[in-house]
Amino acid sequence: xxxxxxxxxxxxxxxxxxxxxxxxxxxxxxxxxxxxxxxxxxxxxxxxxxxxxxxxxxxxxxxxxxxxxxxxxxxxxxxxxxxxx
Numbered sequence: 171x172x173x174x175x176x177x178x179x180x181x182x183x184x185x186x187x188x189x190x191x192x193x194x195x196x197x198x199x200x201x202x203x204x205x206x207x208x209x210x211x212x213x214x215x216x217x218x219x220x221x222x223x224x225x226x227x228x229x230x231x232x233x234x235x236x237x238x239x240x241x242x243x244x245x246x247x248x249x250x251x252x253x254x255x
Contacts, residue, residue, distance in 0.1 A: 175218065176225050181207055184214070189229025192242065193218075196228070199250050 176187050184190040197214050205213075218224060235245045 175215075178215075178225075179211065181210065184211070184225070187225045189225045189232070192232050192246075193225050193228055195242075195246055196249050 178184040178187060178190070181194065184194060193214060197210075197217070200213065201210055218228075232242060232245055236242065240248075
């Protein structure tokens with residue numbers, strides 16, 4: 171598993187990392203309309219660092235879930251429910 175934190179300084183850079191789109195979808199419910207791109211990037215980067223996850227490790231785990239029969243949407247829904255609790 172890749173434990174090197176990927177560098178991204180814009181949403182476009184995040185989207186260009188394999189799994190970046192997935193990470194962005196996971197964080198969507200936490201984002202507020204007033205947030206600017208800098209705020210969004212900061213929340214995502216700090217959350218990844220705090221959880222010791224990387225975009226690559228999340229992507230790997232999502233792919234394992236898909237292989238085990240869980241759609242991307244189902245996994246995101248589960249993660250979002252866990253974050254609310």
